[in-house]
Amino acid sequence: MNHAAAHAGHHGADHPSHHEPDTASQAEILDLDAEVLAEHLASITAWLPLATTPRRIVDLGCGTGAGTFALLARFPEAEVTAVDASADHLGRLRSRAEELGTADRVRTVQADLDAQWPDLGRPELIWASASMHHMADPDRALRKTHDLLAPGGLFAVVELAGFPRFLPADAPAERPGLEERCHAALDRHEAGHMPHRGADWGPKLTAAGFTVEAERTITVDIDGSRSAAVGRYALGSMKRLRAGAAHALTAEDLAALDHLLDDDSPLSILRRTDLAVRTERGVWAARRA
Template identity: 45%
Template sequence: MAHEHHHHGHGHGRHHGHEHGDGYDLTEMLLLDAEVTATHLAAFTGRIAELAGEAAVRRVVDLGSGTGTGAFALLRRFPGAVVTAIDTDEGMLRHLTESAARHGVADRVRPLHADAGGGLPETGEADLVWASSSMHHMSDPDRVLADIHAVLRPGGLLAMIEMESMPRFLPDDIGIGAPGLEARCHALADAAKAEHLPHMGSDWPARLRAAGFTVLDSRDLVVDLAPPLPAPAVRYAVATLKRFRAAVAERLSAEDRETLDTLLAKDEHVLRHLPGLSVHSTRSAWIATPA
């Protein structure tokens, strides 16, 4: 649930175009992520409704809206709500707006092109702020949390999801000469994230408390799909591993690059028919209210 992500942020420079030179489409990946995690998202928004009351949520701010996964889930959950969808990527906002029109909810979505990392734009008072895989991209997340605290009405809610690492798909024995290709890819990605995304893996409950929030609900959203995978999950694996190929290929060994290229060559035929292809992903989620 983008979400990103992987996880993945949208209101703060997470996107730099939809299509990358190595062939992965970020929009497609986010849409597939939404499909794979739909039941978890429904359960989480259900818990938000239990805490807030459906009738109490009318004004929603989606901080890093991306393709609109969170916005549309909240519009379904709260029939009287209007969502202000904030993102730095104009292409993502166009996609969201077009999707809203197709689903007959264009009048309930207000797209807003802005960088929340530089200060939350004027949205008016909110009943609910949604931040999925976006907070770790902020240059100053404590300032953003303070801004959210200020915009929420008394008793309003902040719903926040963070995915600390990319999902895993491959059997451990994959790799030419040395098994563990995916683990090596993750190690390279983690090193890059430590340099460029220093807030990833933060103690978010502590930061929420420091910003004046009380955490009402804390949970892990675990996706664990065993083979054989349904078609959307296979496409999700393909799209995500293409992203990995684009991000870490230059730092991989020649043997690991060859393995990835083999898996993703010829319309990904090898990967799509790989025995043991699975999906494993964990996200942390919190629901908090101004203390």
């Protein structure tokens, strides 16, 4: 579950595709996403309708490991194979696993899942958070996932509706509705690049041979006062939002947005006390017969 990945389908997050920040910036957002949304991740792993406790798990598009570490915590006897296209993200994941004392339970695999799939064993659980909609051919990816999964195993797809919202509707005061205009501009920009974002994955999973056993929508509404990370998460996310929406914004909107994104400005988003994290995640649990 995250919002700032680097390339189609292999990092667990959304991003403005033609205005790439550096890899370190992407990784920081992924880490903040994991920190801010940790409770929601834990609730999803606890909700999964598992027939047996999995011992072998694959995390497709793992990013820096938000899902990997949530799964390791939920299933203390399991081993997780974490798959991503970014060597940097996988390196950060391995370092984090060392810090947590779970390195012996994590295997990392660098792979472009739009190309050749590596040998990932026969997992009982496959997890894909905010990665399926990035795939160049998601139907192919779902079929490959189906064939990879052990018979009777479960595939958990977690997808997001889009970037989270952080500001009240009337903020900033001089440009009310600014955040929504940014989202609308980004949605138009991304429509041709990620047509499967926000899709109903149930029919696609069924077409790939899965039986969809359960689905749910997770509503996220986190008051900024609950976590010191929310301000940094909002800042990084909205910088990425600006990168994708700038072409469609007025000069006045851009100026107001830049004040929010300027750490030294008295109007900086880091100085606000009215931030929140508002978004939704769809979750599908599908079984291979």
